[in-house]
Amino acid sequence: MTEHLPHRQIACLDMRSFYASCAAAMEGLDVMKVPIAIIGDIERKGGVVLAASPPLKKQFGIKTGMRLYEIPNDASIHLIEPKMQFFIDVSMELTKLLNRYVPKEAIHVYSIDESFVDFTGTEKLWGPLDDIIYRIQDELYRQFQLHSACGVGPNMLLAKLALDLEAKKTGVAYWTYEDVPKKLWPVSPLRNMWGVGRRMERTLEDMGIYSVGDLARTPLERLEKKFGVMGNQLYYHAHGIDYSTLGSVLIKGQISYGKGQTLLRDYIKMNEILTVLLEMCEDTAMRARLAGKKGRTVQLSFGYSKHALGGGFQRRKTLAEATNETLVIYHTCVELLETYHDGRPVRHISVTLTNLETEHGIQLDLFKPTNWKQQRIGHVMDELRLKYGSTAILRAVSITSGGTAYRRNKLIGGHYK
Template identity: 70%
Template sequence: MNLPKRNIVCMDMRSFYASCAAVLEGLDVMETPIAIIGDKNRKGGVVLAASPPLKEKFGIQTGNRLFEIPDDPSIRLIEPKMQFFIDVSMEITRLLNQYVPKEAIHTYSIDESFIDLDGTERLWGPPKETVRRIQDDLVRQFELKAAFGIGQNLLLSKLALDLEAKKIGIAEWTYEDVPEKLWPVAPLSRMWGIGSRLERTLNHMGIFSVGDLANTSLEKLEKKFGVMGNQLYYHAHGIDLSDMGPLLLEEQVSFGKGQMLFRDYVKREDILVVILEMCEDVAMRARKAKKVGYTVHLSADYSKNAFGGGFSRSRSIAEATNDTMKIYQVCADLLEKFHDGRPIRRLAISLTKLEDEHVMQLSLFDEHKWRNRKLGETMDSLRSKYGSNAILRAVSYTEAGTAVERSKLIGGHFR
């Protein structure tokens, strides 16, 4: 197989949130134990980022809670300033733009980007030399450190970053490195793109390492997983033919929204208020993408005060939809059937098994369906033009609603 050999870099800003906050506060992120807390006024506030000293000395990681942080005077608790983080991220992109054109930069997240260095050798030298230049610029201009994975395609650069560069700073992987560096990787969830649920399914098939996956027949994987099986097989061999843009996936396979609630929700009617708000968001994004889905998934995590746990269930419907109320009705039915009455602290909703909207049977004689589709389109247009809270359902203004407060946040956190 004649595989393309490109010069793709995956860049990850090390301890980005903690490092930005440290610069803002005049602190040294490598010396000071810093915790970025979602909300310092709540004991259950989530640790969004932790500096290396906080992790090493106190064992506090991202995802811990405020009440788990020791009462030590050396620890600095800082609330996130999301607009500042976004501004820094944009300035870093401008720095990258000095080395490559904008179309050669793919911003994967606020602290991670892909850079296509093809054709830059005459300007900046070999990829590794260019990466070291960028690394030095980041420290000099922003006092921020970064790790870089270099690969012959997008996947290899990401794997080089996650599995090696985050430990040593810069790592370069080629197709020839795959058997030695990638195949021994286990458990499978260490492989980018494989989550815990998919890992369990693969384990049940007797596949426990990336090498096991690479040595499983393509026919067997496609029979079990369809198109995803094809992707799993080739990714296990380090092969990825995708271009910069939608990363590694040909198209979005679901629309979802997860939300950590401001408090424990006990009453069913209050829980349904939040579910309706979330269904509105999921349906709006599906409509904008001109997609409809057959399967609705609802999951809920119970409060730690109720000893945790929860449920995760889905239901398929006969006709694909992106109608808010149809998605909501499925979620309401799932809640009624599987919620055992304990307080809920986190909810997640997704719409999957997508197809293009024009495939959906939308009879012109079904005035109700046509009216709902146009109404949703109009509401989406108003929100896009005037903001997410330009038009809300009445329940969002009740005590149980969260949409009004969340509209004041960026990325779920204070500006």
């Protein structure tokens, strides 16, 4: 029975090979005929392939995430560095195009190349929905040389699933609640279901759940007991049910604040590792302060270099009282580092603050009478960075050889402007 469920006309529109297509248009190339690789840092042999055109994937087997040194030395392959500001400008123009068909309130930009659009009621202006979508896709190609795919459903979730599981192969896909048993339940492995990562997949498999159909048939009480609120969401999403309104995230509620960074080189020296760690604690604490939140649990994750056989660790510590102070988070991370780090070269670091609560007051401590001053200093630093830029005020270690904050300020989305 679906009469009480949302029945809107939500489309999830995705630009195929967005970065490669934008770069191809900029260079006067045909993205569907020319092998193109977008390289994060073209000066480094280890530069990451951020995007690959269809011919590069088909002819040479080069995929996103591979490295520059893995690309054959072939004259037909075009290597292009990303121009992030240009990509952002194109994305904004795409949104303006959509705004010609629906009001701004009916558009939710999900990522630089993907948007949700609520077309409910627009048939009175533009005719049937399939005609509108065809017209928009045609305009996207004629104006921007961008190929697109579109999933349509009665809610955001089914629109997204229609896109990911069908439309990226066919161009357009329409899903209804009635399609869930035959189109969604057979999906396996579970990581192919939107919102399920590898770690969640392993946990579900340990419970004997291997497909979305298995998940849908699992008692709600069992999932809630294991995963809490997330278990409730898993159960209803497996049935294609989603009450999210356009503009809200599909997974409601910010449950953590954090910062992750893959380093440009292996970090071996402890003083350099600590420098990056402090910068990341600074970013994490600032995000929490700006949101008016504190957290009781600090999580530190290290990823080791592949030259040291990879691997890493992820450990956390829960504090006696919630905090959003940079140095409290930092000293907690240092404690975790000293306990679990085995000395191998580090290539990835992430810091996360979880177990959140509202920043509504200060716990008095006889041994830390100036605690409120540290809180105020943090907020003042945040205000300066917001007003004058993230490098307006830095800790001295950030300008040493191990620091990354100053360099990252020159990037957009992790890449040069």
